[in-house]
Amino acid sequence: MSSLTAKLLTIGCISLLLLAPLSAIRGLNGERQAYRAQALNDIAAGTAAAQQIVGPVLVLPCTKRPLPAAEGGAAPQTAADAGKSCTRYILPETLEVESELAHEARSRGIYRATLFTARITAKGRFQLEPAEASGPGYQTEWGRPYLALGVKDPRGIVGLPRLTWDGDNTAFEADTRLPAIGAGLHAKLDDVGGGSHAFAVEITVKSLEGIGFVPVGKATTVAMHSSWPHPSFSGRYSPEKREVGAEGFSAWLSTSYFASNIQQAFERCAANPAAAQEILANSLAVSLIDPVNVYLQTERAMKYGFLFVLITFAYLLCTEAVSGKAMHPVQYGLIGMALAMFFLLLLSLAEHLGFFNAYLLASAACLGQVCFYVAGLLQNRRLSAGFAAVLASLYGVLYVLLSSEDYSLLLGSSFLFVLLSLVMAVTRRVDWYRLKPSAKPTAT
Template structure:
């Protein structure tokens, strides 16, 4: 390879490395804007309500137990010095059902928007309490206080209605606080005293209107749990340890149904470990639900796009170089640099426009602006409108392929591999008869500008 060609390729490689500097700066701007957006969303959630998780209901039965302490007095007679133990019994529902109807709305602060949800939940179920509450010891030593039903709600600021429990024809008022540390925040309702001498069935139901930001999750506390959620959000992201057994998603929204049992959740054992060992992580982690956050926002798409920036610059410079060697044109490194800077500015335009008009339209306008600017410039650099338009068409096709890569994430690797292989094939076909040793041995012929093809 001759010296001129080596110098030219070295200059192009150096330009590519230098263009990484503005690209990294733009990537930093994307991260900064995303963090700023996240901070604004947290502020909006702080002034309304955060993610919501419904945990419960759990029935709590406080008890006092007489503990016998037999001793021997000075007269060698045995006597009882009893003391009282206080504790609680916890029961999960035999059946738990939640039917949620969710509507979402946007709250804006400046150019940023947060998506809030309002969930109309109907919760029904049944408790099956065994005779003597399952106590195997001397039942006469136990005294029971009034039981209560506790429902954990992760952010009680989101409760939008006065909660009333329907229990066997009675309507009982909830009060704030669960009084159960491992349930966290929430509400509770005091129940009538139980007839503990026999097995008891208690059917319950209540309405819970809940506002939140981000995600709505449910802890399947029932021996059998059934959860149904419908919403007007067409981009649900199902989260948690269990996926819906059935779901339907369309442009108007989605509906999803979950079914679990104690066999799949092992919830009773997890609650026992939580109560006895204060190890509640496994209990709280068995939740599931749906996130109402856009899974792929403009910042994530912009970040994905800039990851292909180096590939774009290399392919554009390769096309430039191909015209140069095939048509014996002299393209100065400064002209390479200007085209490279225009390509880098595409990502800055894309980021700034997408914050105001959406990613798709921002991509169209940014790509169109860059193609027109580079096309106009290349027409003069290559001294031919036809060659300039051909170059612009190829660049527009690259932008179209990039948008396809960003939209079809699952097929990005396949599409990218086929693209590179196809471009390599085109380059090899066009240069199959090129005398690489002869490039640069004679000076490039300056061609007059015309609107036709260069022969």
């Protein structure tokens, strides 16, 4: 076996051994991320998780009772026939939702979360047909109507919600009394006759994650505004128009019940309460994400850890070939451990200083440590400066890849191509059998 083959095998084994500390650091990052998730859950337990607003929906309770035989009715066949529910669910003809989202920081130990407060105004009108009093063989008994408003996590309700119905203020009470839309509120109304009825709801809710709206109106518009510059839209609908910038975002949605089939969903839910998820799935949601999650960024950085070590070792091997100086495997191992230590420093510093500051300090510390060690090994200023430049470039390129998530593949592949081209250009005259430069060809 040639000395070069033995050297390559030894470096390969050292590289594989370095997978152990890299994997351990990656596991530690996962543990710290789990601790953060638990801290956020603890904060959410005292506030509110993601919110979803459904409604308002006008409910007209009614029961059909058979008339006595003397009055042309028929005896009920079963107990259920004696009082059959015919409750009607009336959706708004028009619904306009305006939401302003403010934010504040909450902390649990070293972990921080952003709590959002949504000030919501929903207004519109209902169009009612005259209520039927009776029919052939039965009589309709109408109960007291009420307005139901679904709020996924009522713990997040701030203050007293307000309802204005036909110009009069009406108080809300707990529970929607409507399984189709889940938890929330309801407001009892006086007898409502046919015609148009205007309403306006004002409610403020807190959320640790985001908020969603179900467009229950026959014609619904939703407008959201916030000073938070990092929204993430999800759900069955996307905003028709959005403006996102450093000062915040605005988003607008306009849809109709032809697109949502929300009326049919309510009718199916009346017959089968298990179909409630079909209603809740019709939503426009926005999550106000934290783009500086240091654990996710550290995780992305560590995906390049093994490649980082291999490129450094390859450069050192090329340096040996060019300079004629041989490095011991122990020295490769120490340099590899120093490179792995960078990721541990990055993780520990990022929890306190933020990712950018942590990356700057960790890379500067490891760059100084490794370059000081390699300079003592090579005893050559030019080669030592070249190694320092290459290692600094690696740290710089890695940060660019982490910052440019959408173009990381393109930038990474381009960098590797350029790096390979440089290695091939520098070592094209190296006699790899002797691991030293070959003589320059003489002119003929």
